[in-house]
Amino acid sequence: MRIGTIDRKTSETAISVEVNLDGTGAYDVSTGIGFLDHMVEQFSRHSLIDVKLHVDGDLHVDQHHTTEDSAIALGQAIANALGDKAGIGRYGSVYSPMDETLARVALDISGRPWLVWNCRFTQERLGEMDTELFEHWFQSIAQAVGITLHIEVLYGTNNHHMIEGVFKGFARAMRQAVENDPRKGGAVPSTKGQLGG
Template identity: 60%
Template sequence: MSRTATIERKTKETEIKVTVDLDGSGQFDIKTGIGFLDHMLEQLARHSLMDITLQAKGDLHVDFHHTVEDTGIALGQAVAAALGERKGITRFADVHLAMDEALTRV
Protein backbone atom coordinates (compact mmCIF):
# COMPACT_ATOMS: atom_id res chain seq x y z
CA MET A 1 0.00 0.00 0.00
CA SER A 2 1.45 3.34 -1.06
CA ARG A 3 1.24 6.06 1.57
CA THR A 4 1.48 9.06 -0.73
CA ALA A 5 -0.74 12.04 -1.42
CA THR A 6 -0.76 15.24 -3.44
CA ILE A 7 -2.70 18.33 -2.39
CA GLU A 8 -3.19 21.53 -4.35
CA ARG A 9 -4.44 24.62 -2.54
CA LYS A 10 -5.27 27.87 -4.29
CA THR A 11 -6.51 31.02 -2.56
CA LYS A 12 -6.57 34.70 -3.49
CA GLU A 13 -3.12 35.07 -1.90
CA THR A 14 -1.36 31.75 -2.56
CA GLU A 15 -0.98 28.74 -4.80
CA ILE A 16 0.49 25.63 -3.17
CA LYS A 17 1.18 22.12 -4.48
CA VAL A 18 2.60 19.50 -2.13
CA THR A 19 3.31 15.79 -2.57
CA VAL A 20 4.36 13.57 0.32
CA ASP A 21 5.57 9.98 0.48
CA LEU A 22 5.48 8.83 4.08
CA ASP A 23 7.64 5.80 3.27
CA GLY A 24 10.32 7.78 1.46
CA SER A 25 13.98 8.31 2.23
CA GLY A 26 14.06 11.98 3.25
CA GLN A 27 14.34 13.46 -0.23
CA PHE A 28 12.92 16.93 -0.80
CA ASP A 29 12.34 19.62 -3.39
CA ILE A 30 10.91 22.59 -1.50
CA LYS A 31 10.48 26.10 -2.85
CA THR A 32 8.31 28.53 -0.88
CA GLY A 33 10.26 31.73 -1.51
CA ILE A 34 10.91 31.96 2.25
CA GLY A 35 14.41 30.73 3.09
CA PHE A 36 13.82 29.84 6.72
CA LEU A 37 10.55 28.03 5.98
CA ASP A 38 12.29 26.04 3.23
CA HIS A 39 15.04 25.11 5.69
CA MET A 40 12.61 23.94 8.38
CA LEU A 41 10.58 21.86 5.91
CA GLU A 42 13.79 20.34 4.53
CA GLN A 43 14.74 19.34 8.08
CA LEU A 44 11.30 17.78 8.55
CA ALA A 45 11.75 15.69 5.40
CA ARG A 46 15.34 14.72 6.19
CA HIS A 47 14.76 13.66 9.80
CA SER A 48 11.36 12.00 9.30
CA LEU A 49 12.53 10.14 6.15
CA MET A 50 9.41 11.47 4.46
CA ASP A 51 9.81 12.63 0.85
CA ILE A 52 8.31 16.10 0.29
CA THR A 53 7.91 17.99 -2.96
CA LEU A 54 6.43 21.43 -2.35
CA GLN A 55 6.02 24.49 -4.55
CA ALA A 56 4.44 27.64 -3.13
CA LYS A 57 3.72 30.99 -4.68
CA GLY A 58 2.34 33.73 -2.48
CA ASP A 59 1.99 37.45 -1.94
CA LEU A 60 5.44 37.77 -0.36
CA HIS A 61 5.48 41.48 -1.26
CA VAL A 62 2.78 41.93 1.43
CA ASP A 63 4.32 39.59 4.02
CA PHE A 64 5.05 35.91 4.61
CA HIS A 65 2.06 34.89 6.73
CA HIS A 66 -0.33 33.80 3.95
CA THR A 67 2.33 31.59 2.39
CA VAL A 68 3.37 30.09 5.74
CA GLU A 69 -0.23 29.47 6.81
CA ASP A 70 -1.39 27.93 3.53
CA THR A 71 1.77 25.82 3.24
CA GLY A 72 1.08 24.39 6.70
CA ILE A 73 -2.55 23.67 5.83
CA ALA A 74 -1.66 21.95 2.54
CA LEU A 75 1.17 19.92 4.11
CA GLY A 76 -1.11 18.81 6.95
CA GLN A 77 -3.82 17.79 4.50
CA ALA A 78 -1.30 15.83 2.43
CA VAL A 79 0.03 13.94 5.47
CA ALA A 80 -3.53 13.21 6.65
CA ALA A 81 -4.52 11.92 3.20
CA ALA A 82 -1.36 9.79 2.93
CA LEU A 83 -2.06 8.21 6.33
CA GLY A 84 -5.38 6.91 5.02
CA GLU A 85 -7.04 4.68 7.63
CA ARG A 86 -4.12 5.25 10.02
CA LYS A 87 -3.59 1.53 10.64
CA GLY A 88 -0.53 0.74 12.74
CA ILE A 89 -0.10 4.29 14.03
CA THR A 90 1.30 4.59 17.55
CA ARG A 91 -0.60 7.27 19.39
CA PHE A 92 2.11 8.57 21.70
CA ALA A 93 5.82 9.06 21.17
CA ASP A 94 8.67 11.40 22.02
CA VAL A 95 12.11 12.15 20.67
CA HIS A 96 15.14 14.33 21.35
CA LEU A 97 16.99 15.40 18.22
CA ALA A 98 19.95 17.64 17.50
CA MET A 99 18.96 19.97 14.65
CA ASP A 100 21.57 22.44 13.50
CA GLU A 101 22.86 24.00 16.72
CA ALA A 102 19.76 23.30 18.83
CA LEU A 103 18.49 20.29 20.75
CA THR A 104 14.82 19.74 20.00
CA ARG A 105 12.34 17.74 22.02
CA VAL A 106 9.04 16.60 20.60
Protein backbone atom coordinates in the same frame (compact mmCIF):
# COMPACT_ATOMS: atom_id res chain seq x y z
CA MET B 1 3.17 3.26 -0.44
CA ARG B 2 1.21 5.87 1.46
CA ILE B 3 1.11 8.95 -0.75
CA GLY B 4 -0.91 12.13 -0.29
CA THR B 5 -1.30 15.07 -2.66
CA ILE B 6 -2.91 18.48 -2.30
CA ASP B 7 -3.41 21.33 -4.72
CA ARG B 8 -4.64 24.37 -2.83
CA LYS B 9 -5.37 27.76 -4.36
CA THR B 10 -6.67 30.88 -2.63
CA SER B 11 -6.44 34.59 -3.37
CA GLU B 12 -3.27 34.59 -1.23
CA THR B 13 -1.37 31.44 -2.25
CA ALA B 14 -1.20 28.66 -4.83
CA ILE B 15 0.30 25.47 -3.41
CA SER B 16 1.02 21.97 -4.65
CA VAL B 17 2.19 19.25 -2.26
CA GLU B 18 3.01 15.58 -2.56
CA VAL B 19 4.22 13.44 0.34
CA ASN B 20 5.26 9.82 0.59
CA LEU B 21 5.20 8.56 4.18
CA ASP B 22 7.22 5.50 3.14
CA GLY B 23 9.94 7.48 1.45
CA THR B 24 13.62 8.11 2.02
CA GLY B 25 13.61 11.78 2.96
CA ALA B 26 13.87 13.12 -0.59
CA TYR B 27 12.65 16.69 -0.98
CA ASP B 28 11.92 19.40 -3.51
CA VAL B 29 10.85 22.50 -1.59
CA SER B 30 10.25 26.02 -2.85
CA THR B 31 8.15 28.38 -0.73
CA GLY B 32 9.82 31.66 -1.62
CA ILE B 33 11.09 31.95 1.98
CA GLY B 34 14.62 30.58 2.14
CA PHE B 35 14.70 29.81 5.85
CA LEU B 36 11.32 28.05 5.72
CA ASP B 37 12.59 25.96 2.79
CA HIS B 38 15.59 24.95 4.92
CA MET B 39 13.36 23.89 7.83
CA VAL B 40 10.92 21.88 5.67
CA GLU B 41 13.91 20.18 4.03
CA GLN B 42 15.14 19.24 7.53
CA PHE B 43 11.69 17.88 8.32
CA SER B 44 11.70 15.73 5.18
CA ARG B 45 15.23 14.41 5.60
CA HIS B 46 14.86 13.46 9.27
CA SER B 47 11.30 12.08 9.06
CA LEU B 48 12.12 10.06 5.91
CA ILE B 49 8.90 11.50 4.47
CA ASP B 50 9.42 12.52 0.84
CA VAL B 51 8.14 16.07 0.38
CA LYS B 52 7.46 18.01 -2.79
CA LEU B 53 6.19 21.47 -1.81
CA HIS B 54 5.83 24.40 -4.18
CA VAL B 55 4.26 27.68 -3.10
CA ASP B 56 3.49 30.85 -5.02
CA GLY B 57 2.43 33.27 -2.30
CA ASP B 58 1.75 36.95 -1.78
CA LEU B 59 5.17 37.67 -0.31
CA HIS B 60 4.83 41.28 -1.43
CA VAL B 61 2.33 41.58 1.46
CA ASP B 62 4.25 39.57 4.08
CA GLN B 63 5.24 35.99 4.91
CA HIS B 64 2.22 35.12 7.04
CA HIS B 65 -0.03 33.63 4.35
CA THR B 66 2.76 31.59 2.73
CA THR B 67 3.89 30.22 6.10
CA GLU B 68 0.39 29.33 7.27
CA ASP B 69 -0.89 27.93 3.99
CA SER B 70 2.22 25.83 3.34
CA ALA B 71 1.75 24.16 6.73
CA ILE B 72 -1.97 23.62 6.12
CA ALA B 73 -1.37 22.05 2.69
CA LEU B 74 1.54 19.91 3.91
CA GLY B 75 -0.58 18.74 6.84
CA GLN B 76 -3.54 17.93 4.61
CA ALA B 77 -1.30 15.86 2.33
CA ILE B 78 0.06 13.95 5.33
CA ALA B 79 -3.48 13.38 6.62
CA ASN B 80 -4.53 12.06 3.21
CA ALA B 81 -1.57 9.70 3.13
CA LEU B 82 -2.39 8.43 6.64
CA GLY B 83 -5.95 7.52 5.64
CA ASP B 84 -7.73 5.84 8.57
CA LYS B 85 -4.37 5.56 10.41
CA ALA B 86 -4.64 1.78 10.66
CA GLY B 87 -1.46 0.16 11.93
CA ILE B 88 0.48 3.35 12.72
CA GLY B 89 2.53 3.91 15.85
CA ARG B 90 0.42 7.00 16.60
CA TYR B 91 2.78 8.43 19.24
CA GLY B 92 6.26 9.92 18.94
CA SER B 93 8.61 11.65 21.35
CA VAL B 94 12.15 12.88 20.86
CA TYR B 95 14.84 14.85 22.64
CA SER B 96 16.63 16.75 19.89
CA PRO B 97 20.09 18.21 20.62
CA MET B 98 21.67 20.82 18.37
CA ASP B 99 24.99 21.98 19.78
CA GLU B 100 24.16 24.03 22.91
CA THR B 101 20.40 23.62 22.43
CA LEU B 102 18.08 20.85 23.54
CA ALA B 103 14.51 20.64 22.23
CA ARG B 104 11.79 18.18 23.22
CA VAL B 105 8.89 17.18 20.98
CA ALA B 106 6.06 14.82 21.89
CA LEU B 107 3.04 14.14 19.70
CA ASP B 108 -0.04 12.01 19.25
CA ILE B 109 -1.77 11.66 15.89
CA SER B 110 -5.03 11.56 17.80
CA GLY B 111 -7.36 13.47 15.51
CA ARG B 112 -7.61 16.06 18.31
CA PRO B 113 -5.38 18.95 17.25
CA TRP B 114 -3.66 20.95 19.97
CA LEU B 115 -0.37 22.80 20.22
CA VAL B 116 1.58 23.49 23.39
CA TRP B 117 4.46 25.79 22.41
CA ASN B 118 7.18 26.68 24.88
CA CYS B 119 9.88 28.28 22.74
CA ARG B 120 11.26 31.75 23.31
CA PHE B 121 13.42 33.37 20.69
CA THR B 122 15.66 36.38 21.31
CA GLN B 123 15.73 37.49 17.66
CA GLU B 124 12.79 38.79 15.68
CA ARG B 125 14.05 37.25 12.45
CA LEU B 126 16.08 34.31 11.20
CA GLY B 127 17.25 34.98 7.69
CA GLU B 128 14.28 36.81 6.23
CA MET B 129 11.70 34.92 8.32
CA ASP B 130 9.88 36.34 11.34
CA THR B 131 10.44 34.01 14.30
CA GLU B 132 6.86 34.52 15.52
CA LEU B 133 5.70 32.62 12.43
CA PHE B 134 7.21 29.32 13.59
CA GLU B 135 4.56 28.84 16.25
CA HIS B 136 1.90 29.59 13.65
CA TRP B 137 3.43 27.03 11.25
CA PHE B 138 3.27 24.30 13.88
CA GLN B 139 -0.26 25.30 14.94
CA SER B 140 -1.38 25.07 11.31
CA ILE B 141 0.19 21.67 10.61
CA ALA B 142 -1.10 20.25 13.91
CA GLN B 143 -4.61 21.37 12.98
CA ALA B 144 -4.39 19.99 9.44
CA VAL B 145 -3.03 16.55 10.39
CA GLY B 146 -4.96 16.26 13.67
CA ILE B 147 -1.96 16.14 16.01
CA THR B 148 -1.75 16.81 19.72
CA LEU B 149 1.69 18.43 19.65
CA HIS B 150 3.93 19.54 22.53
CA ILE B 151 7.09 21.46 21.61
CA GLU B 152 9.59 22.87 24.05
CA VAL B 153 13.10 24.30 23.86
CA LEU B 154 14.57 23.23 27.19
CA TYR B 155 17.63 25.44 26.80
CA GLY B 156 19.75 27.10 24.16
CA THR B 157 21.22 30.43 23.14
CA ASN B 158 21.47 30.31 19.34
CA ASN B 159 18.08 30.98 17.75
CA HIS B 160 18.92 29.07 14.56
CA HIS B 161 19.92 26.02 16.59
CA MET B 162 16.75 26.30 18.66
CA ILE B 163 14.30 26.20 15.76
CA GLU B 164 16.34 23.67 13.80
CA GLY B 165 16.35 21.40 16.85
CA VAL B 166 12.57 21.78 17.01
CA PHE B 167 12.04 20.89 13.33
CA LYS B 168 14.38 17.90 13.55
CA GLY B 169 12.68 16.73 16.73
CA PHE B 170 9.27 17.08 15.09
CA ALA B 171 10.55 15.09 12.12
CA ARG B 172 11.89 12.23 14.23
CA ALA B 173 8.72 12.13 16.36
CA MET B 174 6.58 12.02 13.21
CA ARG B 175 8.69 9.14 11.89
CA GLN B 176 7.85 7.16 15.03
CA ALA B 177 4.17 8.06 14.85
CA VAL B 178 3.52 7.32 11.16
CA GLU B 179 5.57 4.11 11.07
CA ASN B 180 3.48 1.01 10.46
CA ASP B 181 3.74 -1.69 13.13
CA PRO B 182 2.97 -5.11 11.62
CA ARG B 183 2.07 -6.46 15.08
CA LYS B 184 -1.05 -4.28 15.02
CA GLY B 185 -2.46 -6.27 12.13
CA GLY B 186 -3.82 -3.14 10.46
CA ALA B 187 -5.89 -2.13 13.49
CA VAL B 188 -6.52 1.53 14.28
CA PRO B 189 -4.42 2.38 17.37
CA SER B 190 -7.35 3.18 19.67
CA THR B 191 -9.70 1.10 21.81
CA LYS B 192 -12.52 3.17 20.28
CA GLY B 193 -11.70 1.75 16.87
CA GLN B 194 -11.15 5.21 15.41
CA LEU B 195 -9.08 8.31 16.03
CA GLY B 196 -10.55 11.75 16.53
CA GLY B 197 -13.42 13.23 18.47
